[in-house]
Each structure stands twice: as structure tokens, then as C-alpha cells.
Amino acid sequence: MTTSAKTAFPGDRELVLTRLIDAPRDKLFRAWTEPKLIKQWFAPLPWTISAVELDLRPGGSSLFVMRDPDGNEFPNPGIYLEVVKNERLVFTDAFTRAWEPSEKPFMTAIVTFEDEGGKTRYTARARHWTVADREAHEKMGFHEGWGQCADQLAALVAKL
Amino acid sequence: MTTSAKTAFPGDRELVLTRLIDAPRDKLFRAWTEPKLIKQWFAPLPWTISAVELDLRPGGSSLFVMRDPDGNEFPNPGIYLEVVKNERLVFTDAFTRAWEPSEKPFMTAIVTFEDEGGKTRYTARARHWTVADREAHEKMGFHEGWGQCADQLAALVAKL
Numbered sequence: 001m002t003t004s005a006k007t008a009f010p011g012d013r014e015l016v017l018t019r020l021i022d023a024p025r026d027k028l029f030r031a032w033t034e035p036k037l038i039k040q041w042f043a044p045l046p047w048t049i050s051a052v053e054l055d056l057r058p059g060g061s062s063l064f065v066m067r068d069p070d071g072n073e074f075p076n077p078g079i080y081l082e083v084v085k086n087e088r089l090v091f092t093d094a095f096t097r098a099w100e101p102s103e104k105p106f107m108t109a110i111v112t113f114e115d116e117g118g119k120t121r122y123t124a125r126a127r128h129w130t131v132a133d134r135e136a137h138e139k140m141g142f143h144e145g146w147g148q149c150a151d152q153l154a155a156l157v158a159k160l
Numbered sequence: 161m162t163t164s165a166k167t168a169f170p171g172d173r174e175l176v177l178t179r180l181i182d183a184p185r186d187k188l189f190r191a192w193t194e195p196k197l198i199k200q201w202f203a204p205l206p207w208t209i210s211a212v213e214l215d216l217r218p219g220g221s222s223l224f225v226m227r228d229p230d231g232n233e234f235p236n237p238g239i240y241l242e243v244v245k246n247e248r249l250v251f252t253d254a255f256t257r258a259w260e261p262s263e264k265p266f267m268t269a270i271v272t273f274e275d276e277g278g279k280t281r282y283t284a285r286a287r288h289w290t291v292a293d294r295e296a297h298e299k300m301g302f303h304e305g306w307g308q309c310a311d312q313l314a315a316l317v318a319k320l
Contacts (some may be wrong), residue, residue, distance in 0.1 A: 009260050014262065047202070058219075058241075059218075059241065059243075061241060081218075081219065081241075081258070081259055082218075082219060082259070088257050090176075090258075092259075094254050094265060094289075096266075098242070098250075099241055099250050099252075099267055099270060099287065100169050100239070100287065101173065101254075101265070101287050101288060101289045102289070103261050103265075103289070105254060105261070105265050105289055107261075108255075108259050108261055110259060115234075127259065127261050128261060128263045129254075129262070129263070129264075129265055138260065148238070149218050
């Protein structure tokens with residue numbers, strides 16, 4: 001984990017999910033960065049991912065289109081702020097592309113992969129600009145949704 | 161100028177100042193990135209800059225402390241999103257450091273330096289998350305303040 005991930009950030013604006021996953025860091029990083037793998041775990045079933053477009057570099061765009069069971073699609077455009085292979089990804093919806101402020105900056109996600117006893121400590125942090133947004137994100141089901149996705153991720157990397 | 165600076169961004173969320181300055185790009189870039197030079201032009205007199213701390217890299221922190229004629233100080237913390245020597249600087253107050261969302265994302269500044277007929281086309285864009293913030297920034301005196309600073313900048317680089 002880098003220094004910036006360890007700094008104290010106000011807990012009332014942050015949500016954190018962490019798991020110890022029995023797979024090496026590079027497989028988790030692949031599952032987070034290869035579109036055909038992302039589609040297999042990144043939405044909590046029965047939601048699915050109908051499209052993924054990634055430009056993996058600081059300032060590069062990311063687009064995840066989520067589809068609900070009725071077929072309604074929800075695009076999530078954003079950009080990467082930091083990309084460190086097999087270690088760390090940071091992305092945000094505060095910009096729709098470099099450097100165009102979005103209409104509503106909601107969160108910045110920091111995902112880290114660390115060696116821990118032969119497995120990988122997987123941590124996903126969602127940091128918000130306001131306490132209200134953190135609360136809304138929690139009520140939207142952050143822990144359940146990201147938790148279910150983490151289960152799907154662990155099942156996927158076990159097969160890679 | 162890179163593609164991203166040329167894209168159409170909604171004019172009601174953007175403020176732009178541009179000048180043709182009779183100096184090469186590298187001197188303008190130095191004036192924007194060397195603390196002892198920044199202090200000589202970056203605040204519209206009689207305001208001054210009392211402190212500057214820069215970590216010139218994507219994700220690096222920037223701090224400009226402005227001082228009014230009565231000695232009151234106004235720190236402006238932010239981070240760099242993009243640093244391209246002699247060409248381009250992008251910074252924002254949406255993060256206080258990498259990657260900690262600030263309490264109020266107000267603007268992202270894009271500063272570009274381009275060759276034009278033996279001089280340099282200097283352009284500073286301020287992009288906002290809301291129309292209200294763009295309007296507030298304009299009423300705070302964006303054009304007068306940045307304009308006066310551009311005059312101070314041009315006078316400084318003429319002596320470098």
C-alpha cells in the first residue's frame with residue numbers, strides 16, 4: 001500500500017471494502033483491467049455489464065455500462081487518475097474525460113492489491129466529496145453490492 | 161494544444177483568458193512552475209503570494225497562499241493532474257492531495273503554451289462543475305484578476 005492510501009481520510013466521507021483473496025495480485029489486476037474479464041464479475045448479478053471501454057492511463061477514460069434485469073442501461077463514465085500495474089487503480093466520476101468536470105462529482109475509487117501471506121489483500125475505497133453522498137452510496141447498497149462483486153471476482157480469479 | 165483542450169466544453173461552465181505574449185514557451189513555463197518566479201506575478205497587486213509549495217507531477221500537491229493588503233492569508237490547496245514541460249499544466253482544487261476529495265470542488269485549470277508567430281499563445285481555462293460556480297468566479301473578478309496577472313506575467317518573462 002502506498003503512503004497516500006494510508007493517510008487518514010475522514011471516515012464519514014469514505015466507504016471501504018477489504019477481502020483476503022486466494023490469488024496473486026496480477027490475476028486480480030487483470031480481472032480489473034481486461035474488458036472480457038470485467039464483464040464476468042463487475043456487476044452484482046442479476047445486474048450485468050453490457051459494455052466496457054477503458055483507456056488505462058492517468059487521464060484516460062473509463063466507461064462501465066451496467067444493465068439491470070429489465071434491460072435498462074446505466075452508463076458510468078469517468079477517468080483514471082492513477083494506474084500502477086498489479087498494485088493500484090484510482091478512478092473518478094468527477095471528470096467525464098480529461099479534463100472535463102462532470103455534472104456531479106460523486107466519488108473517487110482507490111483499489112489496491114497487496115501481498116499478504118501468499119494471498120492478496122484486496123481493498124476498494126470509495127471516497128466522496130460530501131457526507132450526504134457517502135450516506136447515499138451506503139444506502140444504495142455499497143457493502144452488499146461491492147461485497148457480492150468481490151465474491152464474483154474471487155470466483156473468477158480462482159479459474160484464471 | 162492537445163486534443164483534449166480543443167474539445168467543446170460547455171461555455172456556461174468555463175472561463176477563458178488568452179494572450180499573445182512576446183516570450184518563448186519555456187520562460188512562461190518557468191514563471192508558472194518556479195516558486196520564486198510565481199511569487200512575482202501570480203497574485204493581482206496589491207495582493208501578494210506569501211507561500212508556494214509545488215510537487216510538479218500528476219497527483220502532486222500544489223499550494224498557493226494568497227495575501228490581501230491587510231495581511232489576511234488565503235491558502236489554495238490543490239493537485240496537479242497533468243504536467244507537460246513547456247506545454248501544459250492542469251490542476252484542480254477537487255482534491256487536497258492524491259486522492260482526497262476536497263470539501264468543495266470548485267474548478268479545474270488548464271494552462272497551455274503554444275508557439276505562434278515567434279511569440280507564445282498563452283491560454284488559461286477555468287472549468288467548473290456548476291454554472292453557478294462559473295458565474296461566481298466571473299463575479300469574483302476572473303477576467304480582471306487573471307488579466308492583471310497575465311500583464312504581470314508578461315512583464316516578468318520579458319526580464320528573464
